Amino acid sequence: MELSALTRFIFFALCCLLLLFAFSWLQFQIPSETTFFSTRRSKENPRPLTASSLPTQDHSSDNPQHPLDPLSIFEIHTARSILFSHPLFSSSPSSLAIHSISLDEPDKSVVLSWSESSPLPPRRASSVVRFRGESFSFSIDLSSRSLTPRPIPHSGFPAMTIEDMTASTFAPFSDPAFNASIHDRGVRTQDVACLPSHPAGLTVLVDMDTKQVIEISDEGRDIPIPKSDGTDYRFEAAGKNVFPKPLKPISIEQPEGPSFEVLGRHRVRWAGWDFHLKADARAGLIISAAGVVDPDTRKRREVLYKGFTSELFVPYMDPTDAWYFKTYMDAGEYGFGLQAMPLVPLNDCPRNAYYMDGVFVASDGRPYVRSNMICVYESYGGDIGWRHSECPITGMEIREARPKVTLVARMAASVANYDYIVDWEFQTDGLIRVKVTLVARMAASVANYDYIVDWEFQTDGLIRVKVGLSGILMVKGASYTHVNQFQPKQDTFGTLLSENVLGVIHDHYMTFHLDLDVDGANNSFVKVHLSRQETDHKATPRRSYLKATRHVARTEKDARIKLKLYDPYEFHVINADKTTRVGNPVGYKVVPAGTAASLLDPADPPQLRGAFTNNQIWVTPRNEGEEWAGGLFVYQSRGEDTLAVWTERDRPIENKDIVLWYTLGFHHIPCQEDFPIMPTVSSSFDLKPVNFFERNPILGSPPNLERDLPVCAAAASA
Amino acid sequence: MELSALTRFIFFALCCLLLLFAFSWLQFQIPSETTFFSTRRSKENPRPLTASSLPTQDHSSDNPQHPLDPLSIFEIHTARSILFSHPLFSSSPSSLAIHSISLDEPDKSVVLSWSESSPLPPRRASSVVRFRGESFSFSIDLSSRSLTPRPIPHSGFPAMTIEDMTASTFAPFSDPAFNASIHDRGVRTQDVACLPSHPAGLTVLVDMDTKQVIEISDEGRDIPIPKSDGTDYRFEAAGKNVFPKPLKPISIEQPEGPSFEVLGRHRVRWAGWDFHLKADARAGLIISAAGVVDPDTRKRREVLYKGFTSELFVPYMDPTDAWYFKTYMDAGEYGFGLQAMPLVPLNDCPRNAYYMDGVFVASDGRPYVRSNMICVYESYGGDIGWRHSECPITGMEIREARPKVTLVARMAASVANYDYIVDWEFQTDGLIRVKVTLVARMAASVANYDYIVDWEFQTDGLIRVKVGLSGILMVKGASYTHVNQFQPKQDTFGTLLSENVLGVIHDHYMTFHLDLDVDGANNSFVKVHLSRQETDHKATPRRSYLKATRHVARTEKDARIKLKLYDPYEFHVINADKTTRVGNPVGYKVVPAGTAASLLDPADPPQLRGAFTNNQIWVTPRNEGEEWAGGLFVYQSRGEDTLAVWTERDRPIENKDIVLWYTLGFHHIPCQEDFPIMPTVSSSFDLKPVNFFERNPILGSPPNLERDLPVCAAAASA
Known part of the structure; x- marks a missing residue:
């Protein structure tokens, strides 16, 4: 038992602002108590079409139809029964906590050689569990009901389960000191609520095994209660207060329906593209076996065997007591897919979108459905695919232009970081349509970035991966109500967003695993360097030009890339065995757009864990044990299992089955426009x-x- | 007379590939001669709705309604008559060449204090002319009919007129050596045509005054004729050969019409935004006096007094004889607006777009209309404006998402670079719908980038400027048909795109003039530096964090910015006299996305002329004589009048009326997918x-x- 490690395993930072809920609410916008919230005005402000108004898919009788299809409900039950009946655990099944059960994918060669007329390859599950303070990882053969142990990392813990999180939110309530602290604020429980973005600086340390409060840090006791004016973002709250007046209806319309088709539940075909798409508890959304038909040969060509969000890293830039540990790794700590909520039709995705559910596993091993977690739609926003006009003096009236239509596969995760932060929501009853109970509420409302991940397929063979950030900033309670109260040279770690609310500076990194297979598995990584050549001044009036030089990366260390504006490269993944008609090697290139790099000290503990962000690009030989850039277990890990460590082995990568890793970054100095919910900020990169x-x-x-x-x-x- | 300068004034590089037109064409795709081109199959492949099918606007009786409205046709005639009757020129009016007549805008203070109930301020025209080998610049008062000379740069020539270009394309035909060279290729004139992207390495030097051929360089004589297979990009040429099958119809629909309104012909209002929009012969598209209504105060606030494309710089990376001079500056050399062709409805812009014409001036001073040169439309492509979901354990079923709708003002210029390159097009008659004559054709088809410039206004106050590149690559004839014919270490200056066709490496830079007026004219430029702070290890387990430090730029040299991924800044333009409620200075920031930097030797002649690309950001005090980043006259200039030179004066810029200059760059190593027409590549930057x-x-x-x-x-x- 590693109780001392577990003791520090999770911090709950109760950063909510306690306020007189009804008072401030009514004062803000609604003169009559009876009208606040939506029930009384549903005729004026009808709810948009919600996920729940979409037809619900029944997954109880789903059968896998493709080797990469996720585990069915039946298969999850099978895996669960194998686990619970295993001699290791059968003595005390109630002590067994399931952290994950998901498909253990067949070998790539098996998947690629499979055809629809063949039976599915043997189905296996992959599972991580905790039992009496120990972590285990297994591969489970569902046919033979056998269980093969797998090595686990030397440090770190598996992702928290939802049940862990929920249970621990109740723990502080049973602690007298915690209750006293609320009481000392002079607020009756039934009168108060935490509204989004109202931090109070109350930090609670909970033992995750016993769910007991170990320590309370109540440094925010003297911080005034921020005003809530204008922070309710719900449509009902806006009332008729909308300015400027709403735009007239605008919509993407396809009266003949979309042009894509979904075979089975997961295989998507569109405009020559053909790929497998599924939800994943940890990665969120996985694109597999993506190929495209060549318009010349009309044959399918492989492009991307597997692409997904491997890890996130979100370090906050405040080294003080209640903040230094806020350096989230959302995929490995909480499950990027587990945090993906149902998408809102017509608003998260346009008309004619196809919605795909996720089937995930609770800590008792039982499956549950996260509905409408992924949408697929065709996008046309008025952009131009290609164009060419002749100028009038040619006498040719050529005006050729083509609209740019793309296919988007989207998920949106509401990452609450809630194991570190607990926000207690006390709702008055009766007047709100949303479920109203006195509920232990995680910090979803205090620090709850919404990440939108789009995989956009273009007709010209390009894949654009776009990350959007919206949602609620993580903010900090402060005594300041005006910038002029700051001391000279004082480090405030952020921006004063509103009275008593500081937005703390932070970074976001999202690292993508991109197993490109350009016309086959064996590929090479080529750096095409653009550098200045000085000329022979006698031969030309030019003194310089840019020359492209190709460098094939032999080993992993050749392929650790830091981008530099003044030392530019193109980054190609090529198939050296295949060329075009005139002899160029066939390839795809990764094309960065706006991004940011981590500037933390490489020896800083968070940066050791997030060392996969030390470069923007890495290339590794494909290895089934190396899917998660921050390691299999990232909680409290010491960084022994990251991409940075793997590549130290400097393995050969030339003409191998290789994986390219790209990290998209954002620096975020909050500004007032980000409060209380930030308009979406996005960036992207392309596979072209x-x-x-x-x-x-x-x-x-x-x-x-x-x-x-x-x-x-x-x-x-x- | 500077005849020797003029002798080298313009190079015409005849880089077209001569081929047996009918032969290759028929061989490629159409078995029967009688069916090639569209007339015979118009029922199957109807033409898209074309610009000419839009109602034509009559501008003959236009009257200016806003101080910034462009000169009306009547005003152009007035300016012309003042010029031609001036004693300087009246002795020999036929020697007077008008290079530009455009609005000489009133002072900013006059414009901003004007209201619709006031009379227009006095109207003036600005004009550049050439007369007997000399250039002149004037301001013309249209009421008093007086003409005030303005200083002109020490070097360089004004932009070429369309008439200059057209006339000179005929010059080589009267040259026996040129005709002999065509004849020597063994091709009869009536049998051949130049198709796009078929270079032959025939360079002709023409005296622009006499239109005589001075010199012919026929180094491409031995280069084989490239194949034309698959290079005709017209819809008629595609026939039924389309693969994959066309997508089902998709459209942005607004059955109640768009939400923007256009007051007069140029003032656009939408979602709180209010700005003036016009076509300009040199800049293409000018956004002026853009303000936005604050949703809190419901009052208009100034944001951007003037934004436009100031200059382009497109250096090719081949120092050899026929290529070293290809370093285009398209705005100052040819007029970025003059090259903007009519937009194609439904394809260049979606349904419900509003089209705006340009009124430009020919070299004889007469006005002409470039119809549908700008479009304005609302875009919705399925993106999310903001969103927030609560996670299920909160017990709150909050799912709020808002669609992202934006307003786009677009132009697309087909930049032919045609003063340097002449492509002769010989079309067979009768079978093509487009106008078919034996016509001297400029290089529009050989090197004709289509630049798409979007000014996108968002509801959240953000302005995104997006540049798209499409059109036809500049290519070079070569003897190679396969990469394996290259010598080891040989510098080919580009990529073999097809047999005998090399795509030469080049850069694109587009420099924007951004006269931000954040809540008023007097603004400051603040660099917000994000840098690593090492911590006191005793106080925190963290070793480092990022700290933001604000630096106000005092003078121009403080504001010359080279972007660095590992030394990041935010770049704010603030109004130091105005703060938010909690005391932050109000501001806008310029947010770069993907870009490229010029790596040429700063002392290289092209880079001296393009020295405005030496930094990505510059800030200058507003000066009416400093609108064109490469100088008023860029042809053959020696770079004495660029942004780089102006800022050497290191003028104060703190709390002044300042202009921010941003340069968006692209490195372009051509690839086969770019041939014969490249799918649109785009990047952008934001004003946020x-x-x-x-x-x-x-x-x-x-x-x-x-x-x-x-x-x-x-x-x-x-």
Whole structure:
């Protein structure tokens, strides 16, 4: 038993601001108590079409139809029964906590050689469990009901279960000191609520095994209660207070329906693309076996065997007591997929979107469904796929332009970081449609970034991975109500966003695992260096030009890349065995866009754990044990199992089955516009064909024609 | 007379590939001669709705309605008559060449204090002319008919006129050596045509005054004729050869019409935004006097007094004989607006777009209309404006998401670089719908990038400037048909794109003039530095964090910025006299995304002329004579009048009326997918409110509701 480690295992930072809920609420916007919240005005402000109004899919009889399909409910039950009946655990099944059960994918060669007419390869599950203070990892053969142990990392703990989190939110209530602290604020329980973004500086340390409060840090006792004006972001709260007036309806319309098709539940086909798409508890969304049809040969060509969010790293830039540990790794600590909530039709995704559910596993091993977790839709926003006009003096009236239509696979995770922060929500009853109970509420409302991850497939072979950030900033209670109260040279660690509310500076990194298979598994990583060449001044009036030089990376250390604006490269993944007609190696390149790099001290404990952000690009030989950039167990890990450590072995990567890792980063100095909910900020990177096709593959795509476009009427008049 | 300068004034590089047109064409795709091109199959492949099918606007009686409205046709005629009747020129009016006549804008203070009930301030024109080998610049008072000379740069020439370009394309035909060279290729004139992207290495030097051929360089004589397979990009050429099959119709629909309004012809209002928009011969598109309504105060606040593309710089990376001079500056050399062609409805811009014309001036001073040069539309592509979900353990079923709708003002310029390159097009007659004549054709088809410039206004106060590149690569004839023919270590200056076709490496830079007026004209530029702080190890387990430090730039040299990923800054333009409620200075920040930096030798002649790309950001005190980053006259200039030179004066910029200059760059190593027309590549930068609003200004925006969305039917069934 590692009780002392467990004792510090989780911090709950109760950073909520306690306020007179009804008072401030009513004062803010609604003159009459009876009208606040939505029930009384549902006629004026109807709810948008919600996820629950979509038809619910029944998964109870799902059968896997593809080797990569996630475990079915039946298979999860099977895996669970194998675990619980295993001699290791059967003596005390109630002590067994299931941290994950998911598909243990078959070998790549098996998947790629499988065809729909063949039976599925043997189904296996992968599982991480904790039992009496120890962690275990298994591969479970569902047919033979056998269980094979797998090595586990030397440090760290598996991801917290939802049940862990929920249970521990109740723990402080049974602690007299905690209750006293609330009472000392002079607020009756039934009168108060935590509203989003109202921190109070009350930090609670809980033992995760016993759920007992170990320590309370109540440094925020003297921090005034921030005002709540304008912080309710719900549509009901806005009332008629909307300015400027709402825009007229605008919509992506496809009266003949979308052009993509979904085979089975997971295989998506569109415009020559064909890929497998599924929800995953840890990665969120996984794209597999993506290939594209070459318009010249009309044959399928492999592009990306597997792409997913491998890890996140979100270090906050405040080294003080209640904040220094806020350096989240959301995939490995909480499950990026587990935090993905149902998408809101018409708003999170446009009309004609296809919604896909996730089937996840609770800590008792039972499956549950997260509905509408992924959407797939075709996007057209008015952009141009390609165009060309002739100028008038040519005498040719050529005006060719093609609309840019893309296919988006989207998920949105509301990452609450809630094991570190607990926000207690006390709701008055009766007037709110949302479920109203006195509930221990995790910090979802205090620090709850919404990450939107889009995998966008283009008709020209390009894949764009786009990350959007929205949601609620993590804020800190402060005694200041005005910037002029800051002391000269004082380090406030952030921006004063509102009275008594500081937005703390932080970074976001999202690291993607990209197992590119360009026309086959064996690929090489080529750095194409653009550098200044000085000329022979006698031969040309030019003194310089840029020359491209190709460097094939032999080993992992050749492929650790820090981007530099003044020392530019292109980064190609090529198949050295295959060339175009004129002899260029076929390839895809990774094209960064706006990004940020971690500047923390490499020896800082958080940066050791987040060392996979030490470079923007890494390349490793494919290894089934190396899927998670921060390691299998990231909680309290010491960084022994990260991408940075793996690549120290400096393995050969030339003409091998390789994985490219790309990290997309954001520095975030909060500003007042980010409060209480920030407008989406996004960036992206591209996987782009480079001499993969013989020529522009969408040259033959047709233009939009008036006769093909829909005829639409306003809904009211229809 | 500077005849020797003029002799080298313009190079015409005839880089077209001569080929047996009918032969290759027929061989490629169409078995029967009678069916090639579109006339015979117009029923199957109808033309898209074209610009010419839009109602044509009559500008003959336009009157200016706003101080910034461009010169009307009547005003252009007035300015022209003042010029031609001036004693300087009246002796020989036929020697007077008008290079530009455009609005000489009133002072900023006059514009901002003007209201619709006031009369327009006095109208003036600005004009650049050439007369007997000399350049002149004037301000012309249209009321008093007086003409005030303005200083002109020490070096360089004004932009070429369309008439110059057209006339000189005919010059080589009268040259016996040129005609002999065509004949020597064994091709009869009536049998050949230049198709896009087929270079031949025939360079012609023409005297721009006499239009005589001075010199012919025929080094490409031995280069084989590239194949044309698959290079015709016209929809008619694609025939039924489209793969994958076309997508089903998809469209942005607004059955109640768009939400923006256009007052007069140029003032656009949308979602709180209010700005002036016009076409400009040199800049392309100018946004002026952009302000936004604050949702809290409901009052207009100034944001951007003037934003436009100031200059482009496109250096090619081949120092050899026929290529070293290809270092284009498209705004100052050719007029970025003059090269903007009519946009294609439904394809360049979606339904419900508003189209705006440009009124430009020919070299004889007469006005002409470039129709549909700018479009304005609302974009919705399925993106999310903001969102927030609660996680299920909170017990609150909050799922709030808002669609992201933006307003786009777009132009697309087809930059032919055609003064340097001439491509002769010989078309067979009768079978093509486009105008078919034996016409001297400029290089529009050989090197004709299409630049798409979008100014995108968001509801949250953000302005995104997006540059897209499409169109036709500049390519070079070569003897190679396969990469394996390259010599080891040989510098090919590019990529072999097809047999005998090399795509030469080059850069694109577009420099924007951004006269931000954040809540008034007097602003300061603040660099917010994010840098690592080492901690006191005793006080915290953290060793480091990032700290933000603000540096106000005092003078121009403080504000010359090279971006560095590992030394990050935010760049704010603030109003030091105005703060938010809690005391933050109100501001906007410029947020770079993907970009590239020029790596040429700073002393290289092209880089001296393009020295405005030496930094990504510059800030200058506003000066009416400093609008064009590469100088007023860029042809053959020696770089004495660039942003780099102006800022050497190191003028104070703190709390002044300042202009921020941002340069967006692209390195382009061509790949086969870019041939013959490249799919659009784009990047952008943002002007983003930073503590400008008290809080998220779109918190109250409503969601999409099913009942508001249109009801649409397929066109065929309607």
